[in-house]
Amino acid sequence: MPHSPRRRPDIRLILLLGALAACGPLATDMYLPSLPSIAQTFGVSAAAASATLTSFMAGFSVGMLLYGPVSDAYGRRPVLLGGIALFTVASIACWLSFSIGELVIVRFLQALGAGAASVLARAIARDAHDPSDAARVLSMVAIVMSIGPLLAPLIGGQLLLLGGWRVVFVALTLFGLACAVAAWLRVPETWPAEKRESAAVFRSFAAYGRLLRDPLVWGHMLCGGMAFASMFTYISATPFVYIEYFHVSPQHYGLFFGVNVFGIMLGNVLNTRFVGRLGVLRMVSMASTLSCVASLFVALMCLTGWGGLWSIVFGLFFVVSVVGVLGANCATDLMHRYPMNAGAAAAVFGAAQLGLGALASAVVGMFPGVSPFGMGVTIGACGVLAYVGRMLLVRWHGHPAPGQARQPAST
Template structure:
């Protein structure tokens, strides 16, 4: 195996060309990048309705079935830190091929899993492969678009994040009813194969020319250390990450608050959840229009201030009980709308100056945001209680931290 004496090689591979930033994304690229972004939400949300049936078939507890989901989250966090450096070293497409091939194989394995332990392990492997799409899609956007256009593209990709919680459980529920839970994983495997073909056929290599990072552990850790010392990247990452962590606090706490405390039926909860997801979509698409007149950073600053106000309004309602369920729904809806402005603009600015390190930077951003989301979800559970206050406290806190991260690390003018 070739070894490197330092963190970079002397020159880039000759097959990697120089690129002029694009101002209009090709439709084929948008479809492929949207599909790559969908790997995580499809693999999570599509099989959620199957958890009780999986537990029953394998004679496992509900907690054991739920751990198949936790294993997927763990695989997402670990896999991103692996695929990022590989994408910087070998180009964007080879790790995509390897990751999606692993995803397809693990999905087929899940479909034929003989017991809950095997299924849990294969879900971990499935996430290790599938997260290549999530990491590298962000890096490809950074490779070919400037920060302003990148924010518009990320806004389009937010459509996937908003539609997945609406469509994937619906599709998964019908597949479960008509064909059983194992067929869901066959469908996911076919989706992975379709993406592999589309990448081979339509997506060119986009890694920019420049020094090639090493793949030795010391070199990879050095790159991650440099990224963590980048105030601008860290500020934008934490700003977007804390805002998204508030959304995960809502996802964790809302079933208890809506169904158990306010008597909303499971069916109507789905409608409320979908309505809030549409708010996220609407915000992200209006963000694209605003970007024609304002910079991504200016929009992000205003969105962060609005997030703080909505989080505090939610907290006041939770403490006072004013307005009942509608009083809670209004600031929650507003919070998710503002996330449509926060997430794409934070991501675009975080990756704007990373160049050939975009793969590693994308991986670090994904891992940090996953940690924040996991922490906020866990905190809602730990606070417990028979009120909306735990959820509201965490959401309000996330809004304040998102604003503070941007204000302290980016607002100081150190880019």
């Protein structure tokens, strides 16, 4: 279906969308150096403390699945504002938590709110752009979004020194309030009322069944989702592997983390430059191949101990760097394949990413101790499954979506 002319968002909107989409990464990355401290405060194991990270990713996934179809039916702006409000209130509850069980629950609610900005940033970019333009815009949003996670562990480590882990949630509360005000004042509605009138909520949710019958959707979910799961395994495991096994200080941990966020930014910069020339499919194919090779390298280093900490850091740089490339291109291709259900398409892809990330976090937490072994096994498996997704994409790209006539592949 041809797209009607749309007003392209200016650079200020791109900057704002990037800041809003950073709610989730900031809520994850800023408190990573505090995980060992949280475990000590509540007298629980490292795996129990990591459950707060797993519950966050689960809440993020559920939120995306709710927000996508609802925004298709009622518009992007009100859903976005409601999600940010929930994020802010839940951040206050995290700050005031006095048991690990309570923190796990309110972290879920915090993520439920944060999911709005992530899925709707993608949908807003799709509303206003053709495929290659949308992929470039999403990469620009991801670059902006990466600035927060680049600084977050460093800030989190300093806040831990200043006032303990609760101060981290005070900072997230203030960030949520700033985002709510900015979104209220500056984010426009990009999904026209006439399109919302033809898409009832139950039809929007029913689109999930159609999406999940499409092999191409599964290819994108595996490519983008398993690459993200590799990264989230790293996020879940390295606070303990780096700080407790390799004796990196919580303050210096942020520097190691920042190197990989720089890699994500670099990957997105390269994507904005080359996606128009090479096309979405080729970018996804190359990035997923690199993800698989780098993941297997990390697994080998973790299992054998060759090269120690620095060999793991080297391999993880490439594992993490392609995550943004895969996220931008896979989501863009899906949303343009399903133009009238772009919110649902963005949601199912985002939920797959976060759900697989939560699963990987749970799996790596099942390995005993704090050695790199569990991290290596999990990342290696994720890399292989990402390549399986690439095989599905190569096989099914260009085939019609369920219920559609055959059409040219997205570029």
